[in-house]
Amino acid sequence: MESLARLSAVRVVESDAEPADLIVDLGAPSPDRARTGFGCWSFVDACGDGWEHLALRAHVECRLALQVQLVASLEGQPPQVLEEGVFRLVPHSLNASRARIRAALSTWPARAIARLLGGSLPAGTRSPLAARSPSGIDTSVLRAAVPLASLRNMVARVMQDAQEAEWCIGVIPRPVHHCLEHFDAREIRWCAPLPDGYLADPFGVQRADGTLLVLAERVLDREGRGTIVRIEIGPDGTCSPPTEVLRLPVHTSYPFIVQHEGATYVVPEIGALGRVQLFRTDPSLKRLEPDRVLLPDFAGSDATLLRWSGRWWMFAGDRRDQDTTKLYVFHAPDLFGPWEPHAMNPVKCDLRSARPAGPPFVHDGELYRPAQDCSRTYGGGVAINRVVRLTPTEFHEETVRVLRPDPAGPWPDGLHTLAGIGDVTLVDGKRHSRSLRRIVAAAARLVRGARERE
Numbered sequence: 465m466e467s468l469a470r471l472s473a474v475r476v477v478e479s480d481a482e483p484a485d486l487i488v489d490l491g492a493p494s495p496d497r498a499r500t501g502f503g504c505w506s507f508v509d510a511c512g513d514g515w516e517h518l519a520l521r522a523h524v525e526c527r528l529a530l531q532v533q534l535v536a537s538l539e540g541q542p543p544q545v546l547e548e549g550v551f552r553l554v555p556h557s558l559n560a561s562r563a564r565i566r567a568a569l570s571t572w573p574a575r576a577i578a579r580l581l582g583g584s585l586p587a588g589t590r591s592p593l594a595a596r597s598p599s600g601i602d603t604s605v606l607r608a609a610v611p612l613a614s615l616r617n618m619v620a621r622v623m624q625d626a627q628e629a630e631w632c633i634g635v636i637p638r639p640v641h642h643c644l645e646h647f648d649a650r651e652i653r654w655c656a657p658l659p660d661g662y663l664a665d666p667f668g669v670q671r672a673d674g675t676l677l678v679l680a681e682r683v684l685d686r687e688g689r690g691t692i693v694r695i696e697i698g699p700d701g702t703c704s705p706p707t708e709v710l711r712l713p714v715h716t717s718y719p720f721i722v723q724h725e726g727a728t729y730v731v732p733e734i735g736a737l738g739r740v741q742l743f744r745t746d747p748s749l750k751r752l753e754p755d756r757v758l759l760p761d762f763a764g765s766d767a768t769l770l771r772w773s774g775r776w777w778m779f780a781g782d783r784r785d786q787d788t789t790k791l792y793v794f795h796a797p798d799l800f801g802p803w804e805p806h807a808m809n810p811v812k813c814d815l816r817s818a819r820p821a822g823p824p825f826v827h828d829g830e831l832y833r834p835a836q837d838c839s840r841t842y843g844g845g846v847a848i849n850r851v852v853r854l855t856p857t858e859f860h861e862e863t864v865r866v867l868r869p870d871p872a873g874p875w876p877d878g879l880h881t882l883a884g885i886g887d888v889t890l891v892d893g894k895r896h897s898r899s900l901r902r903i904v905a906a907a908a909r910l911v912r913g914a915r916e917r918e
Contacts, residue, residue, distance in 0.1 A: 549813030631664035640884025649870035735783035843880030
């Protein structure tokens with residue numbers, strides 16, 4: 465609680481005998497302890513069991529994700545949600561799950577206090593989780609179930625990692641804002657899949673004749689590492705063979721396209737190099753040449769740029785810090801910088817709607833940001849978020865729709881890019897298969913990881 469104690473306007477005390485401005489209760493919520501200036505704050509999930517049970521109960525129940533809220537209880541007022549997040553757990557390691565949750569939640573009280581002292585409203589007007597009554601299960605009982613649960617979870621992890629993912633790109637013959645109300649995955653016109661790999665992360669521009677010039681990630685089976693390729697999709701839906709335009713020593717994907725002062729730039733994901741970098745290209749997207757580095761010490765995942773309200777904004781995950789769960793924002797007066805981190809980074813911790821999934825778009829004067837829903841599987845769907853507040857010190861967005869793949873279609877297991885180009889929209893889809901080779905490899909990785917932790 466050192467971060468709380470540094471805020472002089474709030475006194476943190478350890479004794480019930482002393483009056484307190486705020487109580488942060490690490491047990492189950494206690495309404496009778498809400499008689500303080502800022503109330504009693506508790507971390508809760510849908511089980512209502514409080515901090516101690518968060519990871520333990522989730523591990524025993526073999527949950528893949530955990531939704532947690534920081535709730536303030538004030539006497540005579542309804543409970544209010546100050547912070548909320550959905551975290552990916554580590555099913556085969558209770559300690560790893562605990563460390564992941566603790567690292568995120570330990571910053572929440574200080575973030576909420578900083579907002580309140582600065583005169584900002586809480587993160588939103590969401591209602592607390594409709595919690596069941598506390599389970600009443602003694603902690604010792606849950607601990608006794610951990611060994612068997614860990615074994616079961618390891619088997620589940622092996623089977624999950626044994627899934628072979630294949631992606632394909634497609635076109636929705638409607639503008640991107642159409643997806644806010646009338647999305648139908650059966651309308652997607654899929655390109656032919658590659659015989660020796662897959663395509664994903666499509667971004668592009670549209671020529672006057674209706675042809676789409678598309679940059680995408682290509683992964684060949686024999687290499688297993690992404691490169692950037694160029695494809696032409698004709699008005700009739702025919703796709704040209706992919707032509708490689710960028711190959712780096714590391715996995716390269718998400719070739720986000722930026723137009724600035726008459727020039728075209730691309731910001732591919734090269735997180736393994738630990739930076740976010742611009743590449744310059746020509747209008748036909750046939751060449752990518754290195755330009756300047758925007759963020760030299762940030763391993764950005766799916767960096768997505770936007771000019772809004774007189775500033776440039778960048779949304780990205782951090783490859784070194786749960787990039788499917790946490791959203792980082794940066795801002796600058798110009799595309800070329802200098803780029804500064806948002807005051808509340810990471811501005812969001814939500815496995816369902818954090819990691820970018822395509823260019824933000826404006827409809828009826830409001831800003832929308834596509835994001836990946838990874839709560840069931842990586843890239844399982846696209847959440848469209850309406851950005852309510854975006855300033856250098858504030859950020860809040862609300863999910864208004866989640867797009868899912870057609871379960872009866874050829875790509876039923878995922879959808880993780882939504883990129884509008886004029887009157888059409890680019891997407892990609894995923895399907896799973898399993899192989900004995902991947903089952904053996906997944907089991908070997910878990911064994912090596914267990915040995916390293918010993």
